[in-house]
Amino acid sequence: MRYSVLGPTLVHAPDGTDVAVGGPRVRALLTALVLRAGRPVPVRELVDEVWYGDEPPADAVAALQALVGRLRRALGRERVVSAEGGYRLDARPEDVDLYRFERLAAEGAAALAVGDAGRAAVLLDEALGLWRGPALADLPGRDADPLVVRVEQRHAQARRDRFAADLALGRAAGVLAPLAALAAEQPLDEPLQALWIRALRDTGRAAEALAAYEEVRTALAERLGTDPGPALRALHADLLAEDRPVGPGDRTGALPARLTSFIGRDDELGDLAAAWGDRRLVTLTGPGGVGKTRLALEAAETYDGPVHLAELASVRDGSTVGAAVLTALGARETQLWQRPPVPDAAPKDPFADLVEHCGTRRMLLVLDNCEHVVGTAAELAQSLLTRCPGVTVLATSREPLGVPGEVV
Structure with a gap:
């Protein structure tokens, strides 16, 4: 039976x-x-x-x-x-359906984790199909039973995993309506809200995705006194990066258009273009006006990946260097929403937000005109190079940064 x-x-x-x-x-x-x-x-x-x-x-x-x-x-x-x-x-x-559900849900989650979204969808459909109503409905003490809490949490996770499988299979349009309804019911469920925002993004509704993130951020701040977690913040940063306009020949929209042709410096340009994979920090040095910035921009065009330009010429206070770079990366908004520091708390890592944003991303970061804040620029570069393995830094300065591994 x-x-x-x-x-x-x-x-x-x-x-x-x-x-x-x-x-x-x-x-x-x-x-x-x-x-x-x-x-x-x-x-x-x-x-x-x-x-x-x-x-x-x-x-x-x-x-x-x-x-x-x-x-x-x-x-x-x-x-x-x-x-x-x-x-x-x-x-x-x-x-017993409860134990079959837990087994199937676990197998579905495992399939999703290794990228087999098709198998995950089949397993999760079978698991979710076993539910007919509240778990243990005929047990008088169900509301106080920890087993009920556990299985209902797993049910919620299985539903999220099923939506994630659809998104991975390119079926975002088909899950918009049910995800919208579920996200409205559970506005503080961050993994669910992330799925809803991803579905909006994947169906070309980037503006609505950004608005949905703002609603989640506001709800978390007002009702729980917290900020969105790392996963939601990373998703928001990706949305901001995708939302920037892309110019002709510019893979990221981060490099300004040049108004004149580039003549000379062929040896330096060729040397830079040939060695991106071997060098993580290159600094172009020389007195003002010799063309460091122009050479850096031309060299950045040869990098096979996202490129971001942080112009530091107008930065005079070293404490704002991190914020300037976050702005260049399109991630400044997440820093503006930080809560005030707790009095007498330990000092915060000045580059923590920047390191979190860059994380596992691969990119070339151009730090232009570092000489005014060379000490802070050096600390920032060293933090990124040691904690973000996919980041390469190209700096221009009237003097070297003095960071280990720097090629001048």
């Missing part, structure tokens, strides 16, 4: 027909036994669960025996076995 407790408790005979069990107390007893899936349950424990919230009968043991008799008549005497001072149901975990 098979047993269903993801909704009202049901029993399915081997031929697929439903077995009539009886009234609420009998269904409560059956639910308590089904949850143990073949393990014995002491009489006192069964009494507490069947009469949860009510005063048990004066002779609770006899009353429980009467319920066991009714359950045996419904299922067959051999199905409810007397064992070790209590009773057990002759069943395996695979006979």
